[in-house]
Amino acid sequence: MSALSALFARELKLAVRIGGGALMAVVFFLIVVTLMPFAVGPDLNLLARVGPAILWVGALLANLLALDRLFQADQEDGSLDLMVMAPVPLELIVTVKALAYWVTTGLPLAIAAPLFGMMLNMPSEALGAVCLTLAAGTPGLTFIGIIGAALTVALRRGGLLLAILVIPLMVPVLIFGILATSAAVVVTSPFIQPFLILVALSLGAMVLGPIAAAAALRFGLE
Amino acid sequence: MGLMDLANPTRFMAVSQRILPWMWGLAVAFLAAGLYMSFFLAPQDYQQGNTVRIMFIHVPAAWLAMMGYSIIALSSIGTLVWRHPLADVSARAAAPIGAAFTFIALVTGSLWGKPMWGAWWVWDARLTSVLVLFLMYLGLIALWRAFDDPARGARIVAVLALVGAINLPIIKFSVEWWNTLHQPASVFRMGGPTIHPALLWPLMVMAFGATLLFLAIHLAAMRNEVLRRRVRAMQITAARGVATAGAEDGEPELA
Numbered sequence: 001m002s003a004l005s006a007l008f009a010r011e012l013k014l015a016v017r018i019g020g021g022a023l024m025a026v027v028f029f030l031i032v033v034t035l036m037p038f039a040v041g042p043d044l045n046l047l048a049r050v051g052p053a054i055l056w057v058g059a060l061l062a063n064l065l066a067l068d069r070l071f072q073a074d075q076e077d078g079s080l081d082l083m084v085m086a087p088v089p090l091e092l093i094v095t096v097k098a099l100a101y102w103v104t105t106g107l108p109l110a111i112a113a114p115l116f117g118m119m120l121n122m123p124s125e126a127l128g129a130v131c132l133t134l135a136a137g138t139p140g141l142t143f144i145g146i147i148g149a150a151l152t153v154a155l156r157r158g159g160l161l162l163a164i165l166v167i168p169l170m171v172p173v174l175i176f177g178i179l180a181t182s183a184a185v186v187v188t189s190p191f192i193q194p195f196l197i198l199v200a201l202s203l204g205a206m207v208l209g210p211i212a213a214a215a216a217l218r219f220g221l222e
Numbered sequence: 223m224g225l226m227d228l229a230n231p232t233r234f235m236a237v238s239q240r241i242l243p244w245m246w247g248l249a250v251a252f253l254a255a256g257l258y259m260s261f262f263l264a265p266q267d268y269q270q271g272n273t274v275r276i277m278f279i280h281v282p283a284a285w286l287a288m289m290g291y292s293i294i295a296l297s298s299i300g301t302l303v304w305r306h307p308l309a310d311v312s313a314r315a316a317a318p319i320g321a322a323f324t325f326i327a328l329v330t331g332s333l334w335g336k337p338m339w340g341a342w343w344v345w346d347a348r349l350t351s352v353l354v355l356f357l358m359y360l361g362l363i364a365l366w367r368a369f370d371d372p373a374r375g376a377r378i379v380a381v382l383a384l385v386g387a388i389n390l391p392i393i394k395f396s397v398e399w400w401n402t403l404h405q406p407a408s409v410f411r412m413g414g415p416t417i418h419p420a421l422l423w424p425l426m427v428m429a430f431g432a433t434l435l436f437l438a439i440h441l442a443a444m445r446n447e448v449l450r451r452r453v454r455a456m457q458i459t460a461a462r463g464v465a466t467a468g469a470e471d472g473e474p475e476l477a
Contacts, residue, residue: 147381147382147385151365151378151379151381151382152365152368154369154374154378155368155369157368158368161361161364161365161368164357164360164361164364165361165364165365165382167357168354168357168358168361168386168393169358169385169386169389169393171354171393171396171397172389172392172393172395172396175396175397175399175400176396176399179399179400194399197396201392204392208385208388212381212384212385215302215377215381216378216381216382219377219378219381220374220378222374
């Protein structure tokens, strides 16, 4: 257990100290949100209506930013070989790395989202909903994303390929995340149903992601 | 002779060489009969007119789009569990063919949608999930091409193919949910579950012919892939031979 907590602490330190990976995702998120009014016009009513979509797509893209370095950096300095050979199951190591990635990327996005939602003129009840759905949905995005990160670890230019591989798999999370968020804006549609499915998708990804990523890492390093 | 004997690449090449002409012949015969039936014997639909004939290409293509991914998923299990080289050859050969049939299904659906819905593309649940399937085919092909050594990429791509196979039903389910909540009025529904026999027979013949065509192309592509790998192996051996010859001239560490 101490090996895993040491790994968790190491991942957090790396994310905070080198290049500020955690903050970069939030800044990118802000840039995407800033671009949207330029594209669709400054009409506040329209922005309030498409606000959940802007926030979710922005968070999804920002969540992909640092994924390609997740295993590649470890492979370059050799620590990935040690992780594969460690007595701790590789699936657990991958899980801890993904959790640390979520704490430094997904969680800041969810915390920043209400502020950005306010800039998009979203009603106050929707701000809480977007924070809640992003907090529940970004683990799903991260754990789907690590599969792509593990698949492309052995490739020299895996960054773009990674996005092409994992974005189709993220479609369900996006659909239910936006459905739950817009349910808070539109009173007629139910909130709890899509939200529970969103949570289920995240939990399912937490099971499938580490198994697939660990398998891909083992095959990739042979 | 059991199925496992076929798994020997040399025997596979011998047997497939004998089967392949028959499959081509049958596929051409069934497709010719099916096309004749669908263009001359099948009646016009009372609502859709002649555009109903697009269905005879569109529906088999959509079925084969799904069959193609099933072949890839089953072959990937073969790659991961038995590590058999032919399973990887099969998956790799099926991907472009499946993508092509998915593309045909999308294009014919779009051609049919213009007179029916008044738009080339409608964000209907079925269309959208087939589009996602097409994107996943492209992702698989891109990942295969990214590995310079086919043997190394085989099992990695197999992992992606299986993850995709698990996700496809989830994607289909969520896309349908998304569509029914957003625009329930425009969801296209066939005129009831029954289809008139005069339209059903051409469709069945076309579907059988198209399936034979898919399998024939798949088999031919597998043969090409096996030959391609042999050429690659021979090239590597030849390159090694050059290196060894150079080593005899006084650079032994190159060998």
